[in-house]
Amino acid sequence: MKQLFKLSSSWFPIWLISLLMLVMVFVYLPIFKGAKQNMSDVPLIVVNEDKGKVGDAILLNLIEKQNGNSFKWEVDKSRKQAFTDIRNNKAYGALIIPSDYSKNLGRVHDTLISGLTNDKPADLEILLNEGIGQTASMIASNTLQTVALTASKGISSQLKNELLQKGMKVAPENASLLENPVQVVSKNVLRLPVNLNKGMTPFVMALISSITGMLGANMIHGYLLRSNGILKKRGSALSESEVLTSEIILASF
Numbered sequence: 001m002k003q004l005f006k007l008s009s010s011w012f013p014i015w016l017i018s019l020l021m022l023v024m025v026f027v028y029l030p031i032f033k034g035a036k037q038n039m040s041d042v043p044l045i046v047v048n049e050d051k052g053k054v055g056d057a058i059l060l061n062l063i064e065k066q067n068g069n070s071f072k073w074e075v076d077k078s079r080k081q082a083f084t085d086i087r088n089n090k091a092y093g094a095l096i097i098p099s100d101y102s103k104n105l106g107r108v109h110d111t112l113i114s115g116l117t118n119d120k121p122a123d124l125e126i127l128l129n130e131g132i133g134q135t136a137s138m139i140a141s142n143t144l145q146t147v148a149l150t151a152s153k154g155i156s157s158q159l160k161n162e163l164l165q166k167g168m169k170v171a172p173e174n175a176s177l178l179e180n181p182v183q184v185v186s187k188n189v190l191r192l193p194v195n196l197n198k199g200m201t202p203f204v205m206a207l208i209s210s211i212t213g214m215l216g217a218n219m220i221h222g223y224l225l226r227s228n229g230i231l232k233k234r235g236s237a238l239s240e241s242e243v244l245t246s247e248i249i250l251a252s253f
Contacts, residue, residue, distance in 0.1 A: 044093055045073075047078060047082050047096045049097060052102020052106075062147060086129045093128045093141065105122045108122060119177060123183055123185055124148045125184075128186060141186065
């Protein structure tokens with residue numbers, strides 16, 4: 001049996017199957033690992049379409065507090081342009097300040113001051129590029145949400161101070177509106193399936209192992225019979241049980 005293991009042809013299927021499995025794994029992984037997770041290479045976008053002046057405060061706060069080394073920030077002229085940039089993978093996401101943002105916040109202010117009820121918060125929209133990978137998408141979403149929530153908290157604080165100075169109490173029905181005068185609406189631009197690429201790695205790795213295992217078993221069997229034929233010509237052929245034992249030993253690798 002030692003003579004059989006000394007033949008290079010006996011070990012050839014082991015090396016070949018190992019190489020094949022590595023090739024299959026390295027072909028598979030780049031497809032499912034997602035986009036490059038470097039958050040400084042591709043920007044986040046802010047679009048200020050607000051016809052009033054309140055939207056400018058978000059941009060000012062962004063410049064003063066949010067613009068660091070982790071992200072690049074760009075200002076687009078329109079929602080349509082931001083949408084196009086995201087679809088072309090030129091941006092991870094965008095914060096859209098709609099044209100009626102100041103107007104709607106003014107309505108919220110009047111509702112709270114007058115004691116009226118059944119009003120709704122002003123909207124800020126977040127557009128996300130969900131095709132950039134789970135980690136990058138989550139970080140981009142959290143960052144844009146932080147900018148929007150910071151704006152909401154700032155406006156809430158101003159409204160509370162005004163009510164306090166006037167000695168007014170907010171109606172119970174408006175408590176939620178006072179705490180959250182701005183609501184954030186998120187939208188995935190590419191409309192990819194929610195569970196895309198999630199949970200597939202264990203299945204595919206098991207499939208790759210099964211395929212290479214079956215190929216390996218057949219190749220080992222064929223090459224050992226060939227090697228045993230060489231030994232037979234030398235007058236030192238192995239028995240069937242010895243060949244089977246050799247197959248089991250090589251298969252364990």
